[in-house]
Amino acid sequence: MSADSVQSKVALAILNALELAKKTGLINCQIPEKIILDRPKNRDHGDYATSIALTLAKDANLQPRVIAEVIVKTLNENNLLVPxxxxxxxxxxxxxxxxxxxxxxxxxxxxxxxxxxxxxxQGESLAGKKINLEFVSANPTGPIHLGHTRWAAxxxxxxxxxxxxxxxxxxEFYVNDRGNQMDLFGQSLRAAALGIDRPExxxxxxxxxxxxxxIIKKNPEFTKLDEESGMVAFREAGYKLQLxxxxxxxENFGTHFDTWFSERSLYEDNFFNHTLDKLKSNGHVYEEEGAIWLRTTDFGDDKDRVMIKSDGSFAYFASDxxxxxxxxxxxxxxxxxxLxxxxxxxxxxxxxxxxCAGDDPEKDIEALIGQMVKIIEGGQELKLSKRAGTIITLEELVEKVGIDAARxxxxxxxxxxxxxxxVDLLKKNTNDNPVYYVQYAHARICAVLRNAKDLGIDYGLKFYSPELLVHVRERELIGLLAEYPKIVAAAAFARQPHRVSRYxxxxxxxxxxFYNDCRVLPLGEEKxxxxxxxxxxxxxxxxxxxSNGLDLLGVNAPERM
Structure with a gap:
């Protein structure tokens, strides 16, 4: 909400009224830093509403209605309504x-x-926050599947x-490029290249x-390597190709990552030892039975976690x-x-x-859990992938419904x-298909504006007369447009981008x-x-x-459909 928006001016007027009422002794309470305004569902209740009088009642030791009367009287008597x-x-x-x-x-x-x-x-409600947003983070051993796809969008x-x-x-995409799954990946690739049974x-x-x-097209010599060397060669080549x-x-799905972070890099340049020293300095690392542990039970974990096993190998928790x-x-x-x-x-x-690192886990960390997605086609749930052999891949989903519908x-x-x-619903060009419904609305407006230009209607800032928009449908539409910055701020605060799509x-x-009740274009010979x-x-x-809302979803706003 910009500083000079109508909503800001209304909120400021009420705030000024409260401060004046306190100065003149009409009320005695702590004045809030800002006033919250809501959009009434019933248009008969005006364009905005506030419950500030109810909020202040206890502190002011007055009935809410009395405070409301003071606010309204102060607004009227001090000429705060007009500005x-x-x-x-x-x-x-x-x-x-x-x-x-x-x-x-x-x-x-x-x-x-x-x-x-x-x-x-756009706003500044999260200004000063430097956020690391980690999502998808699939193993580099197979295609992006449906479980990853929800987070990709x-x-x-x-x-x-x-x-x-x-x-x-x-x-950030965290690349899980260490551990046993990488070796199994290399063994599986080598077995496929040699035509022998893959590991169970x-x-x-x-x-x-x-x-x-x-791999063998570019590196035919890999097939002649011994088992261990062959596994490593196929693993590294396959890793690069799959990543x-x-x-x-x-990227084709419209999902861009600023950083692809390799798990392996955590063990380069002495970084893990640096991590261990930091955790030790806070007093949460101990050694037992030849293994090195982090005492996570001090902070609510159900058990302490091994970082370095007794054989000297790193546990996955070390990487975490x-x-x-x-x-x-x-x-x-x-x-x-x-997750x-x-x-x-x-x-x-x-x-x-x-x-254990000395941070505040309630302030410095957030974890979002994404639930499963089922795909229905022809009334049946799709479970098997042609390529991956397990679950439907992102590519297969896009092939079925397209990028915009999927996202x-x-x-x-x-x-x-x-x-x-x-899948069948998302292929339909009907109002039952939500993405079609929204994209069609945008395309329809673009068509209206093209027709307006053809009819010689001037529009844009120079030709706008706001005082003419008095119809109830116009006021409803304007009121909803004014809500958009609040929707974006609320979606960001709650980490819920679905609020933008519903809006x-x-x-x-x-x-x-509005379009059905208010004629935008003149009829016949009307000027x-x-x-x-x-x-x-x-x-x-x-x-x-x-268009702005669709852009926040990474979805196109077509001008023609």
Whole structure:
């Protein structure tokens, strides 16, 4: 919400009224730093409402309605209504204050939207936050599958939303390129290349044969190496190829990572020893039975964790610990981990690491758990992948429904609940398909504006007359457009980008109601009027906000469909 927005002016007027009332002795209480305004669901209750009188009642030792009467009286007697663009202020119920704006004042949000353009909705609520956002983080041993796909869409969108709220965000992919799974990957590739049985607990999808063939085309000598050397050679070559494929698939999906962080790097340049020294200095490392442990039970973990095993090898928890320290030493003051449905137990461990490092786990770490996705096609759940041999891959999902439909659908549901994706529905060009519904609304407005230009209707900031927009449908649409910055801020604060998708669906529906009841284009031989221009400006602003919202979801806003 910009400092000069209508909403800001109204909030400031009420705040000024409270301060004046306190100075004159009408009330005696702590004045809040800001006033919260809500949009009433019932349009008869005005354009904004506030419950500030109810909030202050206990501190002021007065009935809420008495405080509300003081606020309204002070607003009226000190000429605070006019500068704020308020035409009417009323008290409702036990002390709610309902505010109705002048038409010109309410309509000024269109000027704000058209002036800001793509930046409308951006704010500073998270300014100063340097966030490490880690998501997807698949093993470099296979394709990106459906479990990763939900985070590929939601994580990318969350990064956009956090940035729009003023945070400095670094999107990070943690590459699990150490451990036994990498050796099994190398053994599986070597076996496929030599035409022998793959390890029982290895990798069995068709993609392994494809990778093996690509490797031996470039490196035929790998087939002549002994078992250990061959495993290493195939592992490293396959790792590079598979990681490049993952990068390509994710970039094609519109998901960009600022950093691809290798787990191996945690053991280079003495970094793990540095991590261990740091944790030791805080008194949480001990040795027992030849192993080195981190005493995570001091901070709520169900058991202490081994970092270095008695045989000298590193436990996976060693990487978790060093990786967290790396994030903090790279300057991030908030680390967000986006985890799969099977990682609930990981949350306590990672918070315990933060506490052992001397940080505040409730402030410096957040963990989001994403539930599973089911794909339904032809009434049946799809489980098997042609290439991966296990679960549907990101590429296969995109082939079925397209990038926009896949991203939009994966983002529009809260991630802490399982979801079902209906392939047949997402292929339909009907209002039952949410992504089509929103994209069609944008395309429809663009068509209206093209027709307006052809009919000689001038629109844009120079031709906008906000005082003409007095119809109830116009006021409803303007009011909803004014809410967009709050929606973005709330989505960022709650880490819920699905709020943006639900908002733009409401906005699309509101535009259709406006268009049906308020003629934007003149009929027949009618000449264009200033009202046509004002409505075209309102349409233009609506298209801008839908486009901005879709951009936060990483979804296209087509001008023609």
């Amino acid at each position: 704020a663009g308020i035409s009417k202020v009323e008290i409702a119920g036990p002390g709610f204050i309902n505010i109705t704006l002048e038409s010109a004042s309410q309509g000024s949000v269109i000027i704000e939207i058209l002036t800001a353009g793509k930046k409308y909705g 939601v994580g990318d969108s969350l990064g956009r939303v956090l940035s729009a709220a003023g945070a400095q965000v670094s999107r 607990n290895g990798y069995h999808g068709e993609y392994i044969a494809d990778l093996a063939n690509e 490049d494929l993952q990068r390509e698939v994710l 610990s060093a990786y967290y320290i790396s994030k903090r030493e790279r300057g991030f003051n908030l680390c967000i981990y986006m 799969g449905a099977d990682h609930h137990g990981y949350v306590g461990r990672i918070k315990a690491i933060a506490a 939009y659908t994966l983002i529009r549901y809260p991630t802490d609940t399982p979801m079902v994706m209906d 733009i669906e409401d906005l699309a529906a509101q535009y259709h109601r 264009p009027t200033k009202l046509n221009s004002a409505r075209a400006c309102l349409s233009m602003a609506t298209a801008q906000v839908i």
